[in-house]
Amino acid sequence: MSTGLLESPLTAQPPPAPGPVPWVRRLAPGDREVLWLYLLTRVGIWTLAYCARWVFPGDGSARDPAPLLSPFERWDWNLYLDIARTGYFPGGSGPWKAGWDNREAFFPGFPLCLRAVHTVIPNWTAAGLLVSFVSGGVVVLALARIARNQLPDGGTDPGPHAVLFLLLSPCAVFLAIGYSEALFLAFALPAWLAAQRRDWPVAAVLAALATSVRVTGLFLAAAIALHFLLTVRAEAPGRRWRRLPWLLLPAQPVAVLFWYLHTHTGDWAAWDHAQQRGWHREFHTPWEAWLNTWHTAFGHGYPLSFAAAFQAELLAMLVGVAVLAVLVKQRRWPEGLYLALNLAALGTSFWYMSVPRATLLWWPLWTLLAARARKVPRFTVTYTALVAPLSVVIALTFLTGRWTG
Template sequence: MATSVRRPSDENLRIVQVWLVTRLLFAIMAVAIALGGGRRLESVIGGWDVGHFLRIAAEGYADPQEMAFFPGWPLILRGFSALGLQPALAGAGIALVCSLLAAFALKRIAGLWGAIAWLLAPTAVFTAVAYTEAPFCAAAFWAWERATERRWGQAALLAALACTLRVSGLFLIGALVILALTQAGRRGDGPVGSRLAWLMLPAAVLIAYITYLYGLTGSWTAWFSAQEAGWNRAFHWPWEAVAHQWSALWRPTPEHPEWVWIFRAEMISWIIGVLVTVIALARKRVAEASWVGVQVLAFSLSYWLMSVNRAVLLWFPLWRLIGEFVESRPRTRAWIILGWTVAVLAVALQCLWAWLFFTGRWSS
């Protein structure tokens, strides 16, 4: 029996279809919640960190705690305001476009099914509002794809862009360094030193931001101080963080019964990160293991495990493993039914998470 061959155009179309359906569901939910609650749409999609970005865009770092947020995204939002656009809505529009760009990059890294799995991620709502997840993933995933294709100049420019958005750019540089050192040479490749030299560009972006904060505060640790003051991210040993998280799993809050489930999801996401790191190492994907492993370690050095659910969106090695698993399965009726069942459940879960965000409940 002849097997069908998927063409790149067919795969791109399928990615666009999944992206459109899931993002349309988010839009319908946001509009319905706004109309049902008599709220403005920008207030529905502008909760949590969006408020911090908007204040930085309008006032700069007037609040020292907001130095925890990198300046790239607030500068973009300020540009929207200067053009007379509503920044929360315009930022959501850019995030939607960036989520599609990130999915296309993932198709090259993780295959079709890896990209689709990422679009169906439980916390995908953060790629549909004015958060940094979507633009960072678009820049970081394409930086990685370009680096694996030995286009190190392009990779460095994209990594530099990612470094303007969030501290995760530091981990991206580290993983790219390991990739540069371990990348098998081929005829025509330049020396390893030239690959590493390119990575001075994104590193310079981070140094510039730290220097800027020093100019404002007189402290070289202003970013760490902001994290500690605003989000209780003072240093703790990993076993302390895990112990604090474990105790929180069994203390429901009557006013917010959803909180305990979010804490449980954080623990599950952290365990997934550990497993992905181990599997990547077992498959000799050292650079990919470092990308996830360093983030897992960083989350383990706070009071508890915080924001891991959103960080899962950044872990392209996870989506690569999922893509490879799905691709290796036989196309039997049972597997197809199971696949559709998982997809429906995934959409239901991400809609639940979107509801938590849009209604102002804690959403990690």
């Protein structure tokens, strides 16, 4: 019998090769595939941003490209950055001053997260990109799991298909920049997964975090509450209604924000009034909103790029209505409620605005497309061939500063 002390270096067994780190080992093959898809599409967007600095300079006679991160410093990013740096009412300024930027229309979750990451990453833009990058990784893993839960019976793994459809969708660039969509979904999709497991405290906490990022979190909370009511009978009799108070938690971030804005403006509706001043989000009937958007898109009274953006708004609204009809037909009531509230909010202002971006938040759309890909083998290739070029056009439009919607 030999012992380790008597074994020579020539006879001793070599140590086992190092395996994957524990958190990688816990990922299923499908999860690793969706993360690989995610990384590839991030590289694609970063490459596009690099090329945009050289091929589409703001000044056609420029001899030097713009700063490396400048393509990501557009539009709403500057408002998020201003909130993270100086708060909502710096130096006593506010909506009572001329030229006010209406920053109180934005929820504080993303700026707070940005400020926290900035303590480690000195560059503000890099910090914002890191928030969205990490959030996006959570999003694709959660979306893949939702697709598997929705389509569990045999066939190919629907998770990578749902993720691919999201990552190649026309407005997918907004998941890769310093905007709030990725962070919102990083809370919202795990919240929905927790609700499916009937883990109501976790679902409520995550939904509250999602609500701190976007008002859409309230629509998620309504969907979770409906899911609770539809499944409460399956709970043990002694605990059926004990979890109900948790469902009130997602409303707290909104209450705190409205209270804060009121203390500085004296207006309990300060958030809504900022939406009206900055983005014409005052209430109009759905048919008025449709007609106003149609006139802007096809009335030949606006610049071509502006009109094209509103044509996209109309198309996105039609897609949303079609998805809602499918959800109702399939009796997926909670998800239908979530989408219906989204459409109602977006479709009752002066005109449609940001509906294409909002499609990123409609996770039932991506699971429905994954279900379609299971039935039609060529669907994924067809989607990629038709939608990916449009995604590149919209990404370039944003990255070169030509975005108008």
